[in-house]
Amino acid sequence: MSESQQEQLTGNASPKPRAQAASSLRRRFSWVRAREQLIQGVLFGCSLLSIVTTLSIIYVLVSESLIAIPPHTAFFQEISFSEFFTSTKWLPQHDEAHYGILPLLCGTLLITGISALIGLPMGLLIAIYLSEYASPSSRKWVKPALEILAGVPTVVYGYFALRILSPLIISPVFHDWLGFSVMGKNALAGGIVVGLMIIPMVASLSEDVMRSVPNSLRESGYALGSTKFDVSTKIVVPAALSGIFAAFLLALSRSIGETMAVSIASAGLANLTLNPLDQIQTMTSFIVDVMGGEVVSGSTLEKSLYAVALVLFTITMGMNLISQWVLSRYREVYQ
Amino acid sequence: MKIQGDLKQRKTVMALEKRFTQFVESPTVSGTGEATDATVPRGLPKIETRTMSFFYGTKQALHDINLQIQDRSVTALIGPSGCGKSTYLRSLNRMNDIIEGTRVTGEVLLDGEDIYASEVDVVSLRKRVGMVFQKSTPFPKSIFDNIAFGPRIAGLTKKTELQHIVERCLKQAAIWNEVKDRLKESAMALSGGQQQRLCIARALATNPEVLLMDEPASALDPASTARIEDLIFELKQNYTIVIVTHNMQQAARISEKTAFFCMGRLVEIGRTKQIFTNPIQKETEDYITGRFG
Amino acid sequence: MSLQGDLYERRLIWRHRMGQGFEWLCRLATIGALAFLLILLGSILIKAFTPGRGKGVAAVSMPASGPHDGVGDDLSYLVSNISGGQFEEKDRPGIKQNLFTRTDVQQGKIVFNHDGRRVAPLFDLTIDSKFSADKASQSWKKVGPGREPEGVAIPSVHPPKPANPWGWLTWRLLTHGNSDDPIDSGIMPGLWGSLWLVGLTTLMAVPLGVGAAVYLEEYSKPTLMTKFIQLNISNLAGVPSIVYGILGFTVFSRMFGIFDKEKTYVEIGGILGLKTIEISLPLGPVVLAGACTLTLLSLPVVIITSQEALRSIPASLRHAAYALGASRWQTIWHQVLPAALPGILTGVILSLSRAIGEAAPLAVIGVAAQISWAPGEITGVGDLVQHPEKLIKAPFDRFTALPIQIYSWVNDAAPNFEHVAAAGILVLLITLLSLNGAAIFIRQRFQRKNHW
Numbered sequence A: 001m002s003e004s005q006q007e008q009l010t011g012n013a014s015p016k017p018r019a020q021a022a023s024s025l026r027r028r029f030s031w032v033r034a035r036e037q038l039i040q041g042v043l044f045g046c047s048l049l050s051i052v053t054t055l056s057i058i059y060v061l062v063s064e065s066l067i068a069i070p071p072h073t074a075f076f077q078e079i080s081f082s083e084f085f086t087s088t089k090w091l092p093q094h095d096e097a098h099y100g101i102l103p104l105l106c107g108t109l110l111i112t113g114i115s116a117l118i119g120l121p122m123g124l125l126i127a128i129y130l131s132e133y134a135s136p137s138s139r140k141w142v143k144p145a146l147e148i149l150a151g152v153p154t155v156v157y158g159y160f161a162l163r164i165l166s167p168l169i170i171s172p173v174f175h176d177w178l179g180f181s182v183m184g185k186n187a188l189a190g191g192i193v194v195g196l197m198i199i200p201m202v203a204s205l206s207e208d209v210m211r212s213v214p215n216s217l218r219e220s221g222y223a224l225g226s227t228k229f230d231v232s233t234k235i236v237v238p239a240a241l242s243g244i245f246a247a248f249l250l251a252l253s254r255s256i257g258e259t260m261a262v263s264i265a266s267a268g269l270a271n272l273t274l275n276p277l278d279q280i281q282t283m284t285s286f287i288v289d290v291m292g293g294e295v296v297s298g299s300t301l302e303k304s305l306y307a308v309a310l311v312l313f314t315i316t317m318g319m320n321l322i323s324q325w326v327l328s329r330y331r332e333v334y335q
Numbered sequence B: 001m002k003i004q005g006d007l008k009q010r011k012t013v014m015a016l017e018k019r020f021t022q023f024v025e026s027p028t029v030s031g032t033g034e035a036t037d038a039t040v041p042r043g044l045p046k047i048e049t050r051t052m053s054f055f056y057g058t059k060q061a062l063h064d065i066n067l068q069i070q071d072r073s074v075t076a077l078i079g080p081s082g083c084g085k086s087t088y089l090r091s092l093n094r095m096n097d098i099i100e101g102t103r104v105t106g107e108v109l110l111d112g113e114d115i116y117a118s119e120v121d122v123v124s125l126r127k128r129v130g131m132v133f134q135k136s137t138p139f140p141k142s143i144f145d146n147i148a149f150g151p152r153i154a155g156l157t158k159k160t161e162l163q164h165i166v167e168r169c170l171k172q173a174a175i176w177n178e179v180k181d182r183l184k185e186s187a188m189a190l191s192g193g194q195q196q197r198l199c200i201a202r203a204l205a206t207n208p209e210v211l212l213m214d215e216p217a218s219a220l221d222p223a224s225t226a227r228i229e230d231l232i233f234e235l236k237q238n239y240t241i242v243i244v245t246h247n248m249q250q251a252a253r254i255s256e257k258t259a260f261f262c263m264g265r266l267v268e269i270g271r272t273k274q275i276f277t278n279p280i281q282k283e284t285e286d287y288i289t290g291r292f293g
Numbered sequence C: 001m002s003l004q005g006d007l008y009e010r011r012l013i014w015r016h017r018m019g020q021g022f023e024w025l026c027r028l029a030t031i032g033a034l035a036f037l038l039i040l041l042g043s044i045l046i047k048a049f050t051p052g053r054g055k056g057v058a059a060v061s062m063p064a065s066g067p068h069d070g071v072g073d074d075l076s077y078l079v080s081n082i083s084g085g086q087f088e089e090k091d092r093p094g095i096k097q098n099l100f101t102r103t104d105v106q107q108g109k110i111v112f113n114h115d116g117r118r119v120a121p122l123f124d125l126t127i128d129s130k131f132s133a134d135k136a137s138q139s140w141k142k143v144g145p146g147r148e149p150e151g152v153a154i155p156s157v158h159p160p161k162p163a164n165p166w167g168w169l170t171w172r173l174l175t176h177g178n179s180d181d182p183i184d185s186g187i188m189p190g191l192w193g194s195l196w197l198v199g200l201t202t203l204m205a206v207p208l209g210v211g212a213a214v215y216l217e218e219y220s221k222p223t224l225m226t227k228f229i230q231l232n233i234s235n236l237a238g239v240p241s242i243v244y245g246i247l248g249f250t251v252f253s254r255m256f257g258i259f260d261k262e263k264t265y266v267e268i269g270g271i272l273g274l275k276t277i278e279i280s281l282p283l284g285p286v287v288l289a290g291a292c293t294l295t296l297l298s299l300p301v302v303i304i305t306s307q308e309a310l311r312s313i314p315a316s317l318r319h320a321a322y323a324l325g326a327s328r329w330q331t332i333w334h335q336v337l338p339a340a341l342p343g344i345l346t347g348v349i350l351s352l353s354r355a356i357g358e359a360a361p362l363a364v365i366g367v368a369a370q371i372s373w374a375p376g377e378i379t380g381v382g383d384l385v386q387h388p389e390k391l392i393k394a395p396f397d398r399f400t401a402l403p404i405q406i407y408s409w410v411n412d413a414a415p416n417f418e419h420v421a422a423a424g425i426l427v428l429l430i431t432l433l434s435l436n437g438a439a440i441f442i443r444q445r446f447q448r449k450n451h452w
Ligand SMILES: Nc1ncnc2c1ncn2[C@@H]1O[C@H](COP(=O)(O)OP(=O)(O)OP(=O)(O)O)[C@@H](O)[C@H]1O
Pocket: B056, B059, B061, B079, B080, B081, B082, B083, B084, B085, B086, B087, B088, B099
């Protein structure tokens, strides 16, 4: 503790008898201690803010979707769970409104799946390159470039998907050449850019865990007659596997929560489809699309936003928690 | 990088090496290298370094080392800390290649062949010259997978053959009885001494001819140390062993020859008995009697 | 035993090949990602500096010779269903002219007024009956320059002058508000809105975030509570930004609907000797609501990076200060924080520049692209000197932000908006870059002071 430390220090420094010095010091320092206490309290308040944030997110989402204060009704008091989770139609703005979240989940799944196919392997390969193969000088170039890639705002990715990727690459390949019908906004374009977007995250998180694999393991591998390839893929990657898994989970949670790029590049009708050339609606893009227009306060449509957000929050929070847990286990092993 | 550069040359070298290995191996090889007896003339050193110097960047760590290491013997390297024992040991299987900016001059011959020649494949070199480190480094895998690692990467996939190798190596490393019932469990769960013997077993699994050991027992209790010493005594029937140790008694107990290093130079090499009882150099005597520095 | 000999050697060659292949694969992935970055930035530059499709009056001419040359009577054209603009008489601009003769065109009396939707117009054309062999009027659907029917000369319409031939990153873009017309569209309100957002967010996020980090690193003991807070912070860092948007919408913009019944006003400013200003509640999508939302969004990252910066300060520094009799807070304030400042700044800039680029939470709290004024309607320095109360009014004013304006332009299918969007993206990227540059500069200034 600081007080006891202080007393000790000041006490030792004082040439006077100990008790007397301590008492005189204490009186003179009392307001200082009060200030210290106050500051500590304020700082504690700052760190409590994160808990307040979490609690208010949960309160806001739950109070609009699950249980409301009596005069109001919550979303699930108007729409049954079974309709929400089993109906295959999501038509909240229709005269005959349907609230079945399956099409939204399906759209999210499609985007996440495509992005995983691109982002996870590329990110992992880049991480292996950075941690095992790259010379310090090339690492010095690659890492900032990846940071720039991570710092590009998501609307820019969306713009690229809608104005460059879709008309100049996807449409010529899949429509003109292979003869599929391609929508102007399609899940493929959105999935690809989200996949590219998560590359820096996968790469830097996986690189961190791979670099924390002790060098002695690599040396033992070489001493057994391994090539660099054997060491990278049969020692380092397996040893870092749980950390890589955590990085993958975090990245997937990011692509589930990605909004703007998907909304620009892919979002339209909430189709229940797994066709990547079709337009889809994800949970996130539904929320921005609806909020972009006018929503009647207190309407079922407005409450449905909270219900969708609750589902989104639960899924991503779950994935984050799992990956935090895995990462903490991993750190225990190597640090 | 060396590994990259010599792919073109490798084919020709492969042919050469093939001839060599055929020469070395008899058809009935059981993997312990007995055949070498017949073909390599007695007296020819297994490893020889000629005016070898070693540099970390611009810093010279070894100066003109001339040393011969006999086949199937234990050679101990002793010397004060920082004198270059590990550096010397690691340059015998080109482990130092991994460190950026290192450089070797002079010759290091393994069976008369320069291992630093540009056409030598480090991977097959390291398979022939195994290494055990000071700190035990089990891979975070099962015991079985740890031992089977070397054979597997070398291309062995048959389950029965692997089982055979694992059993043989664990027995050779005198740890079979302790782990035979839990081969599928993680190697990280073993005790320090067991882990070190596991690492020795792992090094044996690739069938090396030479075993380099860098203070293999320095982190162990006396009982485990004794077991490892026994083990080394057993192994020298079939392997050439070079061991770095700070423990004089250990060197005296297990080695036939002892080399004393100081400040990056080889001060003296001779029969262990002679080095410990009647050293020629003053420095050696000072070090052994504890009057060093 | 295949551990030695021929088989092993052959396998070894193959293993080296495979290893090299794998290294190249890794390298390729890296090069691919970097190439994508270049393509991304390059395509935006190209789009921003491509001349747009122009509009306005362009000349119409006849080919020098055609199939009906030498026919005595003049050929007359009847056009209808024109897309891409209209034919007009040169002397009567703005009035549609659907029937004209070849001579009219040859004499330059007819011009074409492009509406900017197509480079070359398309129209249905009918030619008088007396020019065809069977004396029946001939007509064609959807003809135009480049799609001439056979056996007839049609008036060829010249393309309009391209709009913004020097690109779209113009002074006009920086000084104008949003507009239906891409050529008039500007990003000024969004730019100022974003700058206000950054300022307010920094003011709130930095003290709160650094405070929390100091508590967690310097004061807290590893109790269950601190562990929980720590876990909670790392989880908040992974919550999708749109969820923060929903939170901000409910708490800061709609204020739980408490004030929905009648508009409530709060007056502030009188005390400072400034004109009083009225603030209506609920706040709605105003700068302050946006800044509060972004603060919550960026706090976790600010806390985590500040913690890392604090952790890297050697304990000896603290002990030295304690030994001089400094209290805990004095040690932190005078020794630890200044030493950790460069690291903290890096984290703050990193998370703030991510926050500026975020469109989703702002869109959810209701920030609209159509706002055409800067927050507080501040028009310049002179204006501020005359009306200093506008500075207080600005945080409570409705606003728009760079990513929101870009989002609305990206989604606008009308021609040329893709160029405006690209130019807007350039403004956003330049803003981000200059903030980062400023941060690097400050960091280096501070770093020079600390030596150990
Ligand atoms: N990676 C390296 N880079 C630069 N210098 C090194 C490196 N490794 C070792 N050295 C230097 O080389 C010299 C010899 O080191 P080495 O590790 O071989 O000593 P050692 O005899 O094994 O000592 P110890 O008994 O303490 O293990 C030392 O002076 C050391 O500082």
